[in-house]
Amino acid sequence: MCGIVGFVGTEPAAPIMIEGLRRLEYRGYDSAGVVVIDGGRLKLAKTKGYVEALSKIIDGGEKLPGCVGIGHTRWATHGQPTDENAHPHISDGGKIAVVHNGIIENYARLREFLISKGFTFRSETDTEVAVNLIQFFYNDGGGLLKAVASAARRMEGSYALGILCEDFPDMLIATKKESPLVLGIGDGCNYLASDVAAILSHTRDVYKIDDDELAVLTAGEIKLYSSELDEITKTPEHVDWDLSAAEKGGYEHFMIKEIMEQPEAVRKTVSPRIIDGKAVLDELDIPDEYIRGLSRIYVVGCGTAFYVGAAAKYNLEKLTRIPTEAVMASEFRYSSPIVDASTLVICISQSGSTADTIAAMREAKRLGAKVLSVVNVMGSVIAEESDWTMYTWAGPEICVASTKAYSTQLAVTYLIALRFAEARGTIGGAEYAAIVEELKALPEKMQTLLTRRENIQYLASLYYNRKDVFFIGRNVDYAASLEGSLKLKEISYIHSEAYAAGELKHGPIALIEQGTLVIAVATYGRLIDKTVSNAVEVKSRGALILGIAAESGAETIARVADNVITIPDVHELLLPSLAVVPLQLFAYYVALAGGREIDKPRNLAKSVTVE
């Protein structure tokens, strides 16, 4: 996720870019840049670091005159956060400049093609492929708009692009697919931005452009086109959000925004790694013999990342038949773990900078294991020091409570399990294909769940004032319960615990009293009757039951539950990916009803960089 902004008018563009980029910094902040056209030539400034660093270089924009410009704040995906990889990128030949938000999934093939046509690349980014592809088609002489449309047709993945060309010094072009982009209508000037927050101090009238549409912006007008380059008309929308709501995409909190972003984040993380029905993890380059020789896997992390491990244990063990244990990083590092060269340690971390996880990773390496990390922040310590790194493409997670990081991390573990199971011959073709299909369908199923959030808000209004809440579940439902309970306690401050349902009778059931809320996660079909029996046991001691069930099991849990939330049916190993969504929403709405400081809960920090 990155932020892009553009301006065309009669006043200097660069200061407007800097102001807009500051408001977009929540979308990415590892490098920033602007390019303007001045005297018919592109003038570029970009740097690693925050927008502030860029602003210093160009004196707030003063040193970069020119009334047409595009700017970018980056969240690195392809290539480290460096000056070279910072946007804007300029085509080979120096005529066209591009800023890009998204991921071009077929960039490697396009890059090879362009190199074969004589193009030279200066960065590791997928964006440089986009700008050179536009240049390639532009060289044919059919005009810039046609070149952009032709390039867009060849790019797979997601993109919002702002484009400048020296041959058209008074014009900006924009297009998008599956990445956000709005066009702002000014008075004698026009804007583009990833998020209306970037331009809200200048205009509140915007066009929202749909996938594959194109726009040509000049100071006097905005022209819109279909992908076939037929001119189209749209009615502008008026935005009346205040600025702080706008930064959150109109949502009240980053947490709900990030919950809502999960389908897109999971899709971005999974779809580039599924090619012709196979989990292709080219970035890992792990030899099959190594995978076949593994005797043990530890999945290590803290908090939510550890609970991803708790869920991943089931899919990794079931599919690869390698004994797998999820261990808290803080325990792993001091436990003299049994580790040798046939052990793989999978470190999971959103930030890549959690002190305990770093220490666990180093300890594992010291003992001779290889480390595969699943990380969101590019260039972070864990990403850099691991033997292999798989990035989650969740974009920046701002809310302290982790949501989209959990979903994308878990999705990555399915891919690892598939890749390993194939190498070890422990999965049949039909099951492999079924899981791949389910993985591809996961974002849509998550989306379906998110559209039902009003019902969850209603349920939260019934239960928000409980003193204690217990979560129970078995197998993958137990894993989801752990995360659901953490979400609830960290943002609502309600005491909450998760138990494996079968353990209840061995002690925890003593805590149940009249009116205690028990959330029974019972999505796992094979064990639904067992979990329902446990729910009956707590109900007969006065508990209120909120059941979470898959559609096919909803009737069974409804016999005992006071309320039921259903999730779409899905392959049993993928159930926690869906079960967690209503649990996140429930925690959010309970905290909202309780008037909590949702994005920055008390006593907590986003990155725990000390032990």
Ligand code: M6R
């Ligand atoms: O950055 P990391 O994923 O390594 O962070 C690990 C935990 O600190 C983190 O998941 C924490 O538990 C979350 N705030 C929970 O929502």
